[in-house]
Amino acid sequence: MDELELLKRDWQTSNEKFQSYSDKDIYKMSHKKSSSIVKTLFYISIAELVFWILVNTLPAILSDKMRAQMEEMMHSSIYLTLTIMGYVIILLFVYLLWKSYTSISVTDNAKKLMESILKTRKIIKYYVLYNLTIAFISIPVSFYLTLQDHPEMAEKIAEFSNMQLVVLVGIITATTGIFLLLIWLFYKLIYGILIKRLNKNYAELRKIEDYDE
Template sequence: MDGLDLLKKDWDNESSKKKLSVKDIYPMLHKKSSSIVKTLFYISIAELIFWILVNSIPYFTSDTYKQRLDGVFQNDFIFKSITIISYAIILLFIYLLYKSYKSISITDSAKKLMESILKTRKIIKYYVLYNLIVAGLSLIIGFYYALHNAPNTAIDFASISDKKMALIILVITLITAVFVLVIWLFYKLIYGLLLKRLNRNYKELKKLEVE
């Protein structure tokens, strides 16, 4: 049980409630909230580095992988554009998280702290939603290019039956759904736990406002 939990326990105790004030609990809520957002910020940087390494190392270390990827994505402009936009949005997310962290660190108002917590929750929510959408679209686009352009898997769609086409679409849909679900579970595990703690702090601040 940390210091904040002990203090909250005392707060609920009628005999000591009068001795405690907003000034006693607010600094701890402020410190914990700032620490959580700082952790989220570091996680986002680690995630950016991870995806850069995952995408870059195989491409630059394996000529076979590079040739296969170049063969699938024959339109290099589209591939580079998608990559640049994706990384730009991740960098924007990191910047917004950093601003949230700085905002929480310097605020001396419970109301401003609550606003910063709400803003941080929205940033995380939109970022996760964006990544889920991009993950699904990227997989679908990857399948499309692979089925049309890859030498070993290229399909003449004009010659296949409607049943086979429906089966291909079903398989792609299922694989995409499972892939997006795995990504969602990853974000729920990493970001969800921290957001729950941040939300708990927000609720405690609301109680203090009422008091």
């Protein structure tokens, strides 16, 4: 019995050593973490922009054949439109994330911070949906442009039997599905982890708001 009492006393003494955090302390920590997360998202978006610029320019710089092919593709209004739209969307995404970062950095109100977190989550969600949509469109468009540039291939496909056409459509569909899955996994890994952390911060702030009310 004496040992039990000693254990109880020891537990109480240890428990008193734990630091209790006030709502203000929790807000400060959530604010700092949220600002850091959005800043990281902003840097990732910059890296992605640089990556796509390199993907689209390096082959043309390093290979005369690729440069000639890209020049031919630039004559296609569909390809040109998708390329310009892609860069515009990425730049818009970078700008919106920068706005979210500055908004979170300067806010001194839990409610405004929560609104900024929600806005950031929406920006990421719409950006991922946009990229998945573009990926879904790009493979059929690329196939169409390839047929336009290679009439001999189009003639061969025109001679396909119904079974061969079904197989071809199946291959294109499977390729599109795999491509979409890889993109989704990429964004799930990169952005998903950071969004989970933002959600955690949002939940902590939500508790503060509910408690204050």
